[in-house]
Amino acid sequence: MTQEVEYDVVVLGGGPAGENVVDRTRAAGLSTALVEAELVGGECSYWACIPSKALLRPALARADARRVPGLAGAVGGPLDARAVFDHRDYWTGGWKDGGQHDWLASIGAHLHRGHGRLAGERRVAVEGPEGEHVLLAARHAVVVATGSRAVVPPLPGIAGARPWTSREATSAHRVPPRLLVVGGSVVAAEMATAWQALGSQVTVLVRGERLLPRMEPFAGELVAEALREAGAVVRTGVSAEAVVREEADGPVRVVLEGGEILEGDELLMATGRAPRTEDIGLETVGLEPGEWIAVDDGLRVPGHDWLYAVGDVNHRALLTHQGKYQARIAGAAIAARAAAGTAGRPDGAAAEPWGAYAATADTRALPQAVFTDPEAAAVGLTLAEAERAGHRVRAVDCDLGAVSGAGLYADGYRGRARMVVDLDREVLLGATFVGAGAAELVHAATIAVAGAVPIARLWHAVPAFPTISEVWLRLLEAYRDQGD
Numbered sequence: 001m002t003q004e005v006e007y008d009v010v011v012l013g014g015g016p017a018g019e020n021v022v023d024r025t026r027a028a029g030l031s032t033a034l035v036e037a038e039l040v041g042g043e044c045s046y047w048a049c050i051p052s053k054a055l056l057r058p059a060l061a062r063a064d065a066r067r068v069p070g071l072a073g074a075v076g077g078p079l080d081a082r083a084v085f086d087h088r089d090y091w092t093g094g095w096k097d098g099g100q101h102d103w104l105a106s107i108g109a110h111l112h113r114g115h116g117r118l119a120g121e122r123r124v125a126v127e128g129p130e131g132e133h134v135l136l137a138a139r140h141a142v143v144v145a146t147g148s149r150a151v152v153p154p155l156p157g158i159a160g161a162r163p164w165t166s167r168e169a170t171s172a173h174r175v176p177p178r179l180l181v182v183g184g185s186v187v188a189a190e191m192a193t194a195w196q197a198l199g200s201q202v203t204v205l206v207r208g209e210r211l212l213p214r215m216e217p218f219a220g221e222l223v224a225e226a227l228r229e230a231g232a233v234v235r236t237g238v239s240a241e242a243v244v245r246e247e248a249d250g251p252v253r254v255v256l257e258g259g260e261i262l263e264g265d266e267l268l269m270a271t272g273r274a275p276r277t278e279d280i281g282l283e284t285v286g287l288e289p290g291e292w293i294a295v296d297d298g299l300r301v302p303g304h305d306w307l308y309a310v311g312d313v314n315h316r317a318l319l320t321h322q323g324k325y326q327a328r329i330a331g332a333a334i335a336a337r338a339a340a341g342t343a344g345r346p347d348g349a350a351a352e353p354w355g356a357y358a359a360t361a362d363t364r365a366l367p368q369a370v371f372t373d374p375e376a377a378a379v380g381l382t383l384a385e386a387e388r389a390g391h392r393v394r395a396v397d398c399d400l401g402a403v404s405g406a407g408l409y410a411d412g413y414r415g416r417a418r419m420v421v422d423l424d425r426e427v428l429l430g431a432t433f434v435g436a437g438a439a440e441l442v443h444a445a446t447i448a449v450a451g452a453v454p455i456a457r458l459w460h461a462v463p464a465f466p467t468i469s470e471v472w473l474r475l476l477e478a479y480r481d482q483g484d
């Protein structure tokens with residue numbers, strides 16, 4: 001007979017989003033169960049953010065050091081790939097989640113290991129690793145946080161070619177002499193940067209006209225330029241039509257549209273994500289298996305006041321920090337509604353944009369940092385997005401390298417910054433920074449965009465001298481001097 005256990009809250013999926021819901025509901029004193037099929041910590045901890053950044057950090061530090069007089073000579077050699085892999089393995093905990101397990105225990109959350117499926121309203125059925133079954137009943141809420149997985153397009157020959165996805169690209173322990181990368185977005189750009197620095201001869205095959213297509217055009221252009229200088233080949237406007245690997249440990253060949261054939265030792269398909277929803281019982285609550293789960297700004301699934309979805313699975317923003325933001329908001333709302341004794345209670349101002357129970361930043365102030373060389377970081381709208389949305393805007397651009405702090409940071413510092421100003425409200429709608437260290441510049445812009453800080457007040461936010469942040473002064477001066 002299936003055992004049934006009751007909790008206040010059941011969270012399905014223990015990635016960063018699911019974990020943060022648990023953190024909030026436990027802090028509010030609600031009994032909470034977390035169901036996890038693989039490793040607590042999710043994709044981010046073991047096959048995405050953490051291992052990718054651990055691989056990239058030595059590559060970016062070396063690139064920076066090579067531009068510093070007096071230091072360049074000391075870092076001319078290759079990276080010690082084994083030491084880099086050891087560093088990455090340390091940060092993934094050797095793909096073991098003991099630390100996360102202990103943290104869950106320390107906050108009094110209950111971990112159910114196994115595959116979870118919704119089983120009608122407020123119910124989650126868990127199939128454990130030994131085939132055992134448990135039915136979890138939620139008094140207040142079920143939160144789906146099952147994340148996403150890599151999509152591999154069904155090209156002829158692809159299955160037999162055993163391509164890498166982001167999982168292999170972040171966890172491999174051997175440097176392939178030649179790495180072909182299909183895709184042009186964030187995973188492609190970051191992994192091309194890491195593996196070229198680790199010693200692979202990387203060729204990136206971009207279907208579109210540039211790298212990083214969701215950012216301002218200069219971001220992808222500067223990153224492609226630097227990748228080429230590092231020895232990688234970046235080809236745009238090319239389409240992979242078929243893949244061939246004749247022998248298991250032999251080379252892999254990609255056939256391009258037009259018939260050209262490229263050969264590599266490994267092939268990374270960095271071609272996007274799909275929701276992990278095909279086998280989680282969505283059909284038992286009237287939702288479509290295999291689809292992203294649509295939610296309102298309060299992270300609730302319309303028509304089901306007990307059902308929330310946070311993180312990648314709702315497709316609002318496929319980023320760890322944003323999934324955690326959604327989790328904090330959903331967790332707080334669940335706790336408040338539980339305390340009030342009704343899921344349907346009107347939440348007043350808290351449910352309004354920028355209120356405690358609304359994930360407004362997902363659409364209005366979404367930041368992203370891409371850890372390429374140079375780094376590319378942006379928040380809010382690009383110029384094209386702002387124009388498409390019907391805002392009356394002006395873009396102001398600056399050469400990041402012209403700022404004293406950048407010149408002192410590295411010889412020949414190359415970079416660019418743009419702010420997109422709403423001319424009617426005189427506030428920023430977005431900003432983009434591309435250059436070494438740019439990832440740390442974006443949070444100031446996030447505050448300006450989320451806070452709708454007036455341009456007139458930004459003049460009083462004085463950047464320290466000589467930091468790269470002085471680019472803010474250059475941007476404000478350019479805006480002032482350009483007039484309307």
Ligand SMILES: Cc1cc2nc3c(=O)[nH]c(=O)nc-3n(C[C@H](O)[C@H](O)[C@H](O)COP(=O)(O)OP(=O)(O)OC[C@H]3O[C@@H](n4cnc5c(N)ncnc54)[C@H](O)[C@@H]3O)c2cc1C
Nearest residue numbers: 013015016017037042043048049116147311312318319320
């Ligand atoms: C290579 C790469 C690098 C990235 N780098 C960054 C970065 O630097 N910064 C950033 O912000 N984002 C980055 N991302 C994106 C980031 O990884 C995701 O946005 C984040 O992991 C999403 O978190 P999540 O909790 O929604 O889902 P996930 O991390 O995918 O976790 C979902 C969890 O649910 C579990 N699960 C799924 N189905 C079930 C089920 N039926 N039963 C039980 N458990 C289940 C899974 O096992 C998994 O542990 C990167 C992505 C990739 C691919």
Ligand SMILES: NC(=O)c1ccc[n+]([C@@H]2O[C@H](COP(=O)([O-])OP(=O)(O)OC[C@H]3O[C@@H](n4cnc5c(N)ncnc54)[C@H](O)[C@@H]3O)[C@@H](O)[C@H]2O)c1
Nearest residue numbers: 153183184185186187188207270271272273318369370371
């Ligand atoms: N530093 C970070 O914040 C970071 C790092 C890595 C990934 N991520 C997140 O993870 C998610 C996944 O990233 P991603 O780069 O895998 O996916 P993506 O969805 O951002 O981009 C996929 C790319 O693959 C291309 N593509 C799709 N099918 C193709 C085909 N058949 N042939 C050639 N190209 C094809 C698309 O044109 C697109 O440019 C993104 O949302 C990203 O924001 C974030």
